[in-house]
Amino acid sequence: MTGRKAAGREAAAVVLRVDRDRCAGSGMCVLTAPGVFDQDAGDGRVLLLDARPPAGPAATAAREAAGLCPAGAIAVRAAPAPDR
């Protein structure tokens, strides 16, 4: 738990879920967190590339993407604390 006091504003690890029924294919998530989200080439809807982005830039970007999603299709929760 100690020794990992990440640079002030970095987000802790997160767990993501996407609701493809709600997704409007806007691409905001891909624009904001490209390593975490992609879009289906057929219907433009979200694809989750990484459901558990680790603490750091990827988690920060994923949180931001969830806030920007126009369809409220991205759910974020804090990753459960690692064992021990």
Place this chain on the structure above:
Amino acid sequence: MSQEPVRLPRDRAEDHPLDPPPGLARLREERPLARMRYPDGHVGRLATGHATVRAIAADPRFSSRYELMHYPFPGGPDGPLPPAPPGDMTGMDAPEHTRYRRLLAGRFTVRRMRELTARVERITTDHLDAMERHGPVVDLIEAYAHPVPALMICELLGVPEADREMFTRRAAAVFDAEAPVEEQTAALTRLGEYVHELALAKRKHPTDDVLGELTRTDLTDAELAGVGSFLLAAGLDTTANMIGLGTLALLRHPDQAAALRAEPESADRAVEELLRYLTIAHTGARVALEDVELDGQVIRAGETVTLSLEAANRDPARFPDPDTLDLRRKATGHLAFGHGPHQCLGQQLARVELRVALPALFTRFPTLRSAVPPEEVRLRRNTSVHGVRRLPVTWDEG
């Protein structure tokens, strides 16, 4: 509680033509969800706060169907609007809207639009070369802001090379704010007919552009043609005015233009801020399908709610110092492309175009400036998309 309904403020301050009408800021402060009297007599609402506008745009208890909606601007019908024609997805709700959206969204993904970057670069380079050959003074709208997005729409629709000259000329006539309304309407009708024929031709000989791909879906002929015309209507005037007004904003803030020139890689952030600051598609609307409690008030079923995107994007509760153009700020979260299931389908294309076109213009002509004094630059007035009519520019030839 029962305050007199307001009218939608429309007049911009003469000396601040890039700012929203001043009446909107007052309302946002005092009555962010005001009762509003519509030109046809309907009493509905006007939302001006960022959080309120965003919440309504994303709430399925509010409809986008035109036939339920009262027009917020003068000049509309006496009563609700006619229903959306085939292809005009902005005026539909789920499930009709969802059907179009899913058929189209795969053609407008971030990746697909980024693949068009090289095309945008080619087109901007050609037009900057032409400006340079011509020499100052040129009208930036005619020489650059209009043709670049027009040719990108040609890419999407798969307009054959041989027709592109004709296409951009007719498109210019449609959006020429100086021309009489009848001429504009006639030009739009002819362009619509052309797109209709093009769509039907693609049925027989499918091509791999967006329109061609859509012939392989279950869209009927009328729907296909409707989508083609709608993409033209939604994607051309908007992007063209964003390039035009964006250029004017940068010319009026030389320090900001200098920053963009010095670091073209800052263009992504700069474009978001210009989108926020200018919010050219300034006003949207929804209709309550049931009684909705919001901000301590009840919006009654059937009330039209006008969404002032431009007021929301200047809300100090969301953007500190909102009336300052600051290309370095993080402007994401702006509502220039709307919000909710109807959020702009073409936004990733618009971003690609703006991220290329604006820095390219300012790096090619480091001494670019307006050729007329500020008060002589003629802006659009009371149009649904804000913009500049003519922007004569000059530069030092070297």
